[in-house]
Amino acid sequence: MRRRGPWLDLLAAAAFVALLAALPAVLRAAYGQASVSYLALGIRAIGLAVLALSWDLVARTGQLSLAHAAFYGAGAYTAAVLLKLTGAPLWLGIPLAGAVAAVLALGLGAATLRLYGIYFAIATLAFAEVLKTVVKSLPFAIAGGSVGTNLPPLFRPEFVAGAMERWEVAFLRNRGYFLVYLGLLALAIVVSVLVQRSRLRHAFTAVRTNEFVAGVMGVNPARTKLAAFVISSAVVGMLGAIEAHRFGSVNPDATFSVHTTVLALVTPIFGGLYTTVGPILAALVLSGVEETLKRTLSDGYLVAYGVVLVVSILFMPRGLVGLFRGLARRGRARARAEATRPEPVGGADA
Amino acid sequence: MKRALAIALLSLVGLGFAQVRIGVLSPLTGAAAGTGQAQLRGFQLALEEINAAGGVLGQPLELIVEDTRADPATAVAAFEKLMTEDGVEFIAGGYSSGVTLALIESFRTFQPIVSWIGGASSGIGNDDFDGIEELIGQEDWFFHVHPWDYQNVEATFGFLGDLGVSSVAVLHEDGAFGTPGAAGLEAGVEAMGIDVVLNEAFTSTLAGGTGDFRAALSKVGAANPDMLYWIGYDSDAQPLSSQLKELGVAPAYVFGAPPGWPTGIDTAPEMECVMGLIGYLPNLPNPEAVAFANAYRAMHGADPDNYMAALAYAQLWSYADAINAAGTTDQAAVIAQLEAGTFRSPMGEWRFKPSVQAKHQGFGSDMWLVFQFQDGRREIVWPADRATAPLAACR
Numbered sequence: 001m002r003r004r005g006p007w008l009d010l011l012a013a014a015a016f017v018a019l020l021a022a023l024p025a026v027l028r029a030a031y032g033q034a035s036v037s038y039l040a041l042g043i044r045a046i047g048l049a050v051l052a053l054s055w056d057l058v059a060r061t062g063q064l065s066l067a068h069a070a071f072y073g074a075g076a077y078t079a080a081v082l083l084k085l086t087g088a089p090l091w092l093g094i095p096l097a098g099a100v101a102a103v104l105a106l107g108l109g110a111a112t113l114r115l116y117g118i119y120f121a122i123a124t125l126a127f128a129e130v131l132k133t134v135v136k137s138l139p140f141a142i143a144g145g146s147v148g149t150n151l152p153p154l155f156r157p158e159f160v161a162g163a164m165e166r167w168e169v170a171f172l173r174n175r176g177y178f179l180v181y182l183g184l185l186a187l188a189i190v191v192s193v194l195v196q197r198s199r200l201r202h203a204f205t206a207v208r209t210n211e212f213v214a215g216v217m218g219v220n221p222a223r224t225k226l227a228a229f230v231i232s233s234a235v236v237g238m239l240g241a242i243e244a245h246r247f248g249s250v251n252p253d254a255t256f257s258v259h260t261t262v263l264a265l266v267t268p269i270f271g272g273l274y275t276t277v278g279p280i281l282a283a284l285v286l287s288g289v290e291e292t293l294k295r296t297l298s299d300g301y302l303v304a305y306g307v308v309l310v311v312s313i314l315f316m317p318r319g320l321v322g323l324f325r326g327l328a329r330r331g332r333a334r335a336r337a338e339a340t341r342p343e344p345v346g347g348a349d350a
Numbered sequence: 351m352k353r354a355l356a357i358a359l360l361s362l363v364g365l366g367f368a369q370v371r372i373g374v375l376s377p378l379t380g381a382a383a384g385t386g387q388a389q390l391r392g393f394q395l396a397l398e399e400i401n402a403a404g405g406v407l408g409q410p411l412e413l414i415v416e417d418t419r420a421d422p423a424t425a426v427a428a429f430e431k432l433m434t435e436d437g438v439e440f441i442a443g444g445y446s447s448g449v450t451l452a453l454i455e456s457f458r459t460f461q462p463i464v465s466w467i468g469g470a471s472s473g474i475g476n477d478d479f480d481g482i483e484e485l486i487g488q489e490d491w492f493f494h495v496h497p498w499d500y501q502n503v504e505a506t507f508g509f510l511g512d513l514g515v516s517s518v519a520v521l522h523e524d525g526a527f528g529t530p531g532a533a534g535l536e537a538g539v540e541a542m543g544i545d546v547v548l549n550e551a552f553t554s555t556l557a558g559g560t561g562d563f564r565a566a567l568s569k570v571g572a573a574n575p576d577m578l579y580w581i582g583y584d585s586d587a588q589p590l591s592s593q594l595k596e597l598g599v600a601p602a603y604v605f606g607a608p609p610g611w612p613t614g615i616d617t618a619p620e621m622e623c624v625m626g627l628i629g630y631l632p633n634l635p636n637p638e639a640v641a642f643a644n645a646y647r648a649m650h651g652a653d654p655d656n657y658m659a660a661l662a663y664a665q666l667w668s669y670a671d672a673i674n675a676a677g678t679t680d681q682a683a684v685i686a687q688l689e690a691g692t693f694r695s696p697m698g699e700w701r702f703k704p705s706v707q708a709k710h711q712g713f714g715s716d717m718w719l720v721f722q723f724q725d726g727r728r729e730i731v732w733p734a735d736r737a738t739a740p741l742a743a744c745r
Contacts, residue, residue: 036434040427047423129558136524141478146529147471150480153455167434170459174430247422247452253525253557254422254448294417302379 006197009276013189020046020182024175033167039174043246045287046181047239051260052267052279053188054235057195059265060274061225062208064117067108067124068264070131071101071233073256075240077135080149080250081142090154094241101237102230104131109229113222125261132256148251151244154180177246184242185280188235192276195228204228205274236264270312272321281320370406370673372666373432373462374413374443375453377420381556384584385445385610385658389467390415392662393442395642395649400670407677411670414438420445422452429453433460439679440465442665445658447471450482457486463684465493465669467661472498474706475534487708490685495665495712496629498705499531505627505718506607507538509732513741515576515603517545521566521590522581523554531581531607547573556583563590564597571599581607588612592620600745605720610656617726623744625722629657629713630696631730633738642696654696661713664695668712 023042027035051068058065078100079093112123136146143149155176158169195201203224206214211221244250271282289308293301316323374393377386393413401410414436416428432438433456441464444450450469457464466482473481481499486492497505510518518539522528529551536546550566553559567590570578578601580590587606594604605625615621632643632653642663646654654660671694672687673679689710692701697717705711720732722741729739 033434037427037431040430044423044427136529144479146524146526147476147479148526149478150451150485156455158459166460170430170434170456173455173459243423247426247448248454249448249451251448251526258558298415 006193009193009197010190013186013193013276017182017186017189020185021179024171024178028171033165033171036167036170036174039171039178041287041291043174043178043181045284046178046185047243048263048267048287049280049283050181050185050188050235050239051264052271052283053185053192053276054232054239055264056268056273056275056279057192057232057235058225058228059268060195060201060204060208061228062211063113063225063229064121064265065124065229065232066121066261066265067105067127067233068236069256069258069260070108070124070128071105071236072240072243072260073128073131073135073250073252074101074104075237076244076250076255077143077240078237079241079244080151081138083151084142084149090152090245093245094238097241098234098238101240102234105230105233106226109226113225113229125258128256128258128261132252135252135256144251146252148249148255150249153248154242154245177242180242184235184238189276189280191231191235196276200224200227208274266309268319270309270316270319272319275321278319278321285320369409369412370440370679371412371414371436371438372440372442372669373429373436373438374415375418375425375428375432375441376415376443377445377449378415378417380419380421382420382445384613385468385656386417386420388610388654388656388658389443389445389662391646391650391654392659393666395646395659396663396666396670398649399645400667406670406673407679413442413666415443418445418449420449422449425449425453426456429456429460433462439463439681440669440673440684442467442669443662444468447482451485454482454485457492458489461489461491463491463493463681463688465495465665465688467495467658467665469494470496470499470502472500472705472707474498474500476530483705483707487705487711490709491681492708493688493702493710493712494705494708495661497713497715497717498708498711500534501705501715502627502718503531503534503538504715506535507542508715509627509720510539510544510577511542512732512734513577513603515544517547517573517575518577518579519548519550519570519573519575519601520546520579520581521548521550521552521563521570523557523559523583523586524551525554525557527583527609528554528581535579535581545575547575552582552586554583555585555589559586561586561589563593567594567597567599570594570601571597575601577601577603577605579605579607584608584610584612587615587624588618588620591618591624595620602743602745604744610658613655616655616723616728621723623722623724623742625720625731625741627718628721628728629717629719630654630660631657631719631721631728633728633730634697634719635730635736635738636698638694638698639696660696664693664697664700664712667695668693 027038075097078097082088082093108127135143155173157172203219206219207221207224214221267282268279272278290305293304297304376389405411418425439462441462444466445468447469469482471481472483473479483498520532522532536549539546548569552566555561672684672691675687676683692699702710702712719730721728722731730737731741
C-alpha cells in the first residue's frame, strides 16, 4: 500500500493554525477585556506545545535528550548578547538564536549521539550545566555574569496606541506575542509533519527500533539522529529568544533551568509519543486543566493536577493519542460486529 | 417576576457599597513556596484584623490570591487576570526579581497601585544592569516594601564594622544570588580594612549541588579567618553548619546569609552560635512585635519564622489605612495617603520614603537585625539598642 503524502496533514495543520490565529479576535469579541488574560494563558499553552513537539522530534529516533534547557538558554542568551554587542534589530535575534542553538546541537550531537540510552541522557543533561557555567564566566559587560541582563520587549503597543484603553494595549501586546508563538508552532508542525510523512519517518523509526538493523538497511543512524537533534534544538533556541524578550531579562539559573527540560519531556509523554498531534494536544489540555483546577480548587489544585498526571500515565501508557485511537478502534470493531450480526429469527421484537 | 425584581434590587443595593478588593501575587507553590506561604499567613492575619476593625470604606476587605509559582509566565498571566477579570485596583505581595522584571511591561500598561514586597534587585552600582529600582522606581503608582539589595549590604557592613573582625572567608553559591553578593561583600569588606582570605564558590543544594561542603570548608580551616561568611540558600544551612563542626573548623564567628531559614532549624545543635540577618523576630523588644507574634500564634498555631509574614502584614495594613484615610479608592488620593501616612508593623512604625532611585521605599537597612542561634532559639545580637542577648564567639 502506498503511503499518503504530507499534503493532507499539512492542510489540516494549516487549518488548525488558522483557527488558532483567529482566536484573539474571537476572544476579544466574546470576553472584551478578559480576553487579555485568556490570551496570556494561550501563549503559555502554545509555548509548551512548541517545547513538547520539538522534544518529541528527538525522541522519535529513540534518544532521551535532557538538553532542552541548554538550547532554550542558548537561544535566549544569543538574543541578549547580540543586542548588547551590536544593537541589531530585535527580530534578527530570533532566527540567529535558532542558528546558534543548531550549531551547538551539531557539536554536542556529533560528540554524544554515539552514546546510548541513559549515557546519552546524562551527557545532554550535563551540557546545560556546562553552558550555564560558560555564560556565567562571560565578561560581565556582555552577558551580565550571574546577575544576567535585560532585553527590550518585541512589542510596545502603547507607543502607537494613542488614547486606547489600558486593556486594549495589553491585548495588542499579547496578540503580538500569541501570533509570534503561533508562527513558531506552525514551523514546528510543518517540520514534524514532513518528518512523519516522508522517508525520514522510516529512518527515525528504524533507528529507534534497532540501530544496527537500520544501518544494515542503508539508514545512517548517526546522521539521522543528528538531523533530529539539530532541527529540534533550532526550534527551542528560537523559543528561548522570544521568551527572553517577553520576560525582559535573562539570568543563568532561570534561563538554563532543568524545569524547561522536565516540561519538554512530560508533555509529549502525556500526549502520546512520536506523533504531531500528541504533544500539541497535551500542551493545550494540561494548560487548560491546570488553569481550571487553579480557579476551582485554589488550595489544593496542584495535588489534583498531580493526581490527574499520575492517573493518566498509569492508565494511558500511549498518552491521549493512544486513548483516542483505542476508542476509535473499539468503535469501528463494534460497528463491524453490528453490521455482520445475523438478523434474529422472528424479527427485532422476538 | 417578583424574583427578578428582588435580584435587581439586591444588585443595586450591592452597587452602593464599594467593596475593596486587593489582588495578591505570591509564590504559593514551587521552589519559593516557603516565602509565598509566609506572605499568605501574614496577609490572612492582617485581613482578619482589618475586617474585625470595620473593614475598608465600611465594607469587608477582600483578597484575591494568585499563585505565581515564582515563574514569569505564570505570574504575567495571573497579574493580567487580576486586572482584566477580577477588576482589582491594588496589587500586593510579590517575590523574586526575575518574576518582577517579567511583570514590568504589564505593570506599566495597567498601572494599578503596586505595593511590592520582594524583588530586591536595584542595579545600583552596576552600570550594565537595570534592576527593578531603575526600571519602575520613579513611577507614582509603584511602592516597594522590602529593602533593596544595596540596603541589605549596608546593614551587613554596619554589623561587621561594629564587630571588629580582621579577616573573613567568603563561601558563596555560584548563582545570581551568591556570586554578585560575594563580589559586593568582598569589595566592601576590603574597603573597611578587613582581609578577605578566601572567596570560594559552591553549588547550592537548591541548584542541584550534592550538599557536600567539606572541600570548601577545609580551605576555610586552612585560611583560619576570624569569620566565615556564607551566602547560599535555606537548604544549605544545616549541612554546611554540621560539616563545619564535623571538620572541627571553628572561626570565631559564622554568619549565614540565605534568603530565609528552614522551619524548625532553631533547635538543631549544629546551628549553635551561627548568625544571620533577619527582618523580624518575635522577641523584638517592641510591643507591636509581641502583639503580632501572639495573634499569629493564635491564628496559625506556630511562631512566625519567616519575616515575609511580618512584611505582608505591614503591607496590607498600609493599604487599609491609606484607603480609609483617603475615604475613596481614587488612585491619586490613595497614592497621596500612602506617601503621607505612617503605618503599623511588627517592626514598629514605618512609612514610604525615597531611596536612591525609587520614590516610595518602605523598609531600609535599619529594618535588619542580626540574630544568633543560642540554646535553641534566635537571640537578637545587633544592633545594640534592640539586642536581646550579648553576641557569643564560637571559640
